[in-house]
Amino acid sequence: MADELEANLLSSLLDSDCIPDSSEFASSQRIDHGRVVGLIKSLQSDGLIIAEGSELASFELTEEGASYQQAGSPEAQVWNSIPEEGVAVTHAVLASPLGKIGQSKGLQKKWLFMDKSSTGTLVKRKVDSITDTVQEQLSKVLQGQHQEVPSKELADLKKRKMIRDVKRFTYRVAKGPEFALQRRKAATDLTADMLAKGTWKEEKFKAYNFNALGQPTAGGHLHPLLKVRTQFRKIFTQMGFQEMATNAFVESSFWNFDALFQPQQHPARDAHDTFFLTHPARAPICHVPEDYLNRVRQVHERGGYGSEGYGTPWKVAEAEKNLLRTHTTAVSSRMLYKLAQEGFRPAKYFSIDRVFRNEAVDRTHLAEFHQIEGVVCDIGLTLGHLIGILKLFFTRLGLPKLRFKPAYNPYTEPSMEIFSYSEELKKWIEVGNSGMFRPEMLRPMGLPENVNVIAWGLGLERPTMILYGIDNIRDLFGHKVNLGMVKRNPICRLGF
Ligand code: PHE
Numbered sequence: 001m002a003d004e005l006e007a008n009l010l011s012s013l014l015d016s017d018c019i020p021d022s023s024e025f026a027s028s029q030r031i032d033h034g035r036v037v038g039l040i041k042s043l044q045s046d047g048l049i050i051a052e053g054s055e056l057a058s059f060e061l062t063e064e065g066a067s068y069q070q071a072g073s074p075e076a077q078v079w080n081s082i083p084e085e086g087v088a089v090t091h092a093v094l095a096s097p098l099g100k101i102g103q104s105k106g107l108q109k110k111w112l113f114m115d116k117s118s119t120g121t122l123v124k125r126k127v128d129s130i131t132d133t134v135q136e137q138l139s140k141v142l143q144g145q146h147q148e149v150p151s152k153e154l155a156d157l158k159k160r161k162m163i164r165d166v167k168r169f170t171y172r173v174a175k176g177p178e179f180a181l182q183r184r185k186a187a188t189d190l191t192a193d194m195l196a197k198g199t200w201k202e203e204k205f206k207a208y209n210f211n212a213l214g215q216p217t218a219g220g221h222l223h224p225l226l227k228v229r230t231q232f233r234k235i236f237t238q239m240g241f242q243e244m245a246t247n248a249f250v251e252s253s254f255w256n257f258d259a260l261f262q263p264q265q266h267p268a269r270d271a272h273d274t275f276f277l278t279h280p281a282r283a284p285i286c287h288v289p290e291d292y293l294n295r296v297r298q299v300h301e302r303g304g305y306g307s308e309g310y311g312t313p314w315k316v317a318e319a320e321k322n323l324l325r326t327h328t329t330a331v332s333s334r335m336l337y338k339l340a341q342e343g344f345r346p347a348k349y350f351s352i353d354r355v356f357r358n359e360a361v362d363r364t365h366l367a368e369f370h371q372i373e374g375v376v377c378d379i380g381l382t383l384g385h386l387i388g389i390l391k392l393f394f395t396r397l398g399l400p401k402l403r404f405k406p407a408y409n410p411y412t413e414p415s416m417e418i419f420s421y422s423e424e425l426k427k428w429i430e431v432g433n434s435g436m437f438r439p440e441m442l443r444p445m446g447l448p449e450n451v452n453v454i455a456w457g458l459g460l461e462r463p464t465m466i467l468y469g470i471d472n473i474r475d476l477f478g479h480k481v482n483l484g485m486v487k488r489n490p491i492c493r494l495g496f
Contacts, residue, residue: 005031006039010181013049013173021056022171027144033170040171045207046186047178051171058168059146059154065138065162073134078102079111079125086115086124094123138162221487225370225477228464229352232372235396236350239389241374244335246328246353252283254319256330258296259337260411261440263310264318268326275356275367277322285320292337295444305439305449324356328373329411332455333441339377340446346378352460363472370460381452383414386434390456394420394431397463403428413438418456422466432458 008029012019019025022040026033043049061069071077079102081093094103103123106112111130115122134157137149141163146154157163186206187194194200233243257269268274285293295304296314303309325331328351335349352372359365376389387404394402401421409415412435419428434456442453461473468489470476475485 005029005035006043006183007181009036009039009043009173010048010179013175013179014181017175019171019173022051022173023168024144024170025173037171040173043183044176045209046183047176048180048183049176050174052174053169053171055167056170058144058166059141059158059163060166061138061142062161062164065141065157068162069135069138069142072132073105074098074102075105075109075111076102076130076132076135078106079130082112082123082125084125086122089114089121089123091123134162218487222491223486224464224468224470224489225460228467229370229460232352232397232460233350235393236374238396239348239392241348241350244331244349244351246331246351248331249324249354249356250277250322251325251330252285252319253321253323254283254285254288254296255333256323256325256327258300258314258319259333259441259445260329261299261438262410263300263312264314265310265312266410269318271358273358274326275324275358277324281322282317282320283322285316292444292446299440299444303440305443307438307440309440326357327355328353328371328457329455332373332375336375336377336437336442336447336453337445340442344377344448344451347376349375349377361474363474366461366473366478369473369477371457372460373455373457375453375455377447377451377453379448379450379452381436381454383436383454386416386436386454386456389454390418390432390434393456394418399431404434407433407435409433409435411438411441412436412455418458424466431462432456 009019009025012025022036023033026036029036040049040051044051068074072080078093078099087093093099103112107114111125111127112123113126115124133153137153137157140146140148141154141157149157154163158165184204186204188206190200190205194203236243253269257266258264262268293316296319298304298309299307300310300314301312331351331353332349339345339347350373353370354368355371356368359367361367374389374393376385378385391400391402394400399420399422403419403421404416405419407415407417415433415435417430418432418434420431421427422429434454437453437455439449442451443449447453461476465471465473465476468476470485474480475482
């Protein structure tokens with residue numbers, strides 16, 4: 001069918017050089033104009049034809065017009081129904097709306113006349129036969145041949161609301177540079193076979209269509225961790241926190257442990273728990289000013305600021321050891337030292353980035369994961385401030401019910417584990433760790449005595465797994481992740 005249409009169109013071009021109106025061609029073929037337009041576009045892209053589109057003013061029959069096209073104009077209908085002897089003006093034939101129009105038009109056209117006799121007025125035929133030109137003209141409009149109707153009469157039909165204006169889009173088609181009665185299928189690809197046989201020289205290639213829309217791209221999907229990180233970022237920034245620079249995965253033991261008053265003998269500093277670097281194994285400690293280094297040594301060995309210290313020797317060599325940072329608190333310690341150097345001012349900081357621990361990997365633990373950390377530094381902060389800000393933060397996360405449990409961190413006192421009630425699991429689950437940084441950490445940095453720092457940390461993976469319904473951490477992060485999971489997970493979730 002499609003081939004037949006194509007053959008018909010091409011052969012009528014061969015005969016007449018031009019198809020002036022594609023919609024006329026479509027009706028001559030008794031085929032929908034849309035299909036002809038599709039064929040025109042495809043033949044044009046192959047160069048067989050040239051097509052020029054334009055909007056043509058045309059007409060169509062109104063409902064009333066269509067009924068007259070079938071049954072005749074009102075005047076013809078009235079003339080036909082009047083017998084030889086005529087009818088009284090009050091007769092039913094003339095009383096209907098159609099009868100009234102028919103009578104007046106019939107009189108106007110001198111098809112009828114009024115015969116006034118003593119018994120009353122009759123309407124009678126004036127002529128023996130009539131030609132219903134209105135019906136003929138309506139038929140022409142219906143067939144798309146309105147050009148054959150004189151414009152004055154078209155205007156009259158319009159005035160009588162039998163036809164109305166329409167615009168239709170149509171193409172004028174002429175032979176193109178590649179005109180032929182049969183289309184040769186253009187090759188879309190250069191093949192190895194064409195190259196080997198040399199047939200590419202004669203081959204006709206399809207032109208590139210630079211307007212074609214491309215396939216949806218396979219890339220550009222955000223990993224769930226990135227999406228949840230964005231949500232955490234929003235919560236922090238809306239609460240007025242500033243993001244800290246977290247771009248150093250490799251850190252010295254000094255900033256990761258010593259500056260935080262974590263003793264050099266602490267088990268976390270064992271190679272079983274921490275990844276130490278072998279190349280370069282050490283970061284020369286000279287980037288830390290001598291006086292600060294000495295204050296850190298002093299507080300570890302002998303104490304100060306109300307503390308007894310650890311009473312064991314503190315070695316620079318231990319502090320110089322390079323490691324993969326084990327927590328984002330290493331970022332916070334650098335930042336707080338910088339703040340103390342710049343002169344104290346109230347500050348709210350946060351970070352979300354990767355940390356590393358030499359841990360046995362199982363369905364809830366990885367050696368590489370992400371931590372979220374919030375830090376607030378101001379004069380006179382108390383545990384009450386910490387509890388208040390944690391309530392605010394976790395409520396924004398969608399976890400309003402909180403409980404706290406005393407805990408221990410070398411760098412915070414007091415310290416609290418944070419538990420949240422999960423409505424889904426119907427139990428309290430641990431969601432983070434928090435505390436007030438010790439004076440043994442803050443005072444050597446140079447922060448004033450009345451300044452306190454409250455802080456908390458949590459993992460990014462656990463909330464993400466809960467939100468995305470993933471129960472094995474290895475399905476979320478690491479080399480075994482199925483990329484399909486990343487592609488398929490929703491762009492947005494309705495949740496916190
Ligand atoms: N650094 C802690 C951890 O690794 C979290 C924490 C941050 C605790 C800040 C107290 C204060 O879990």
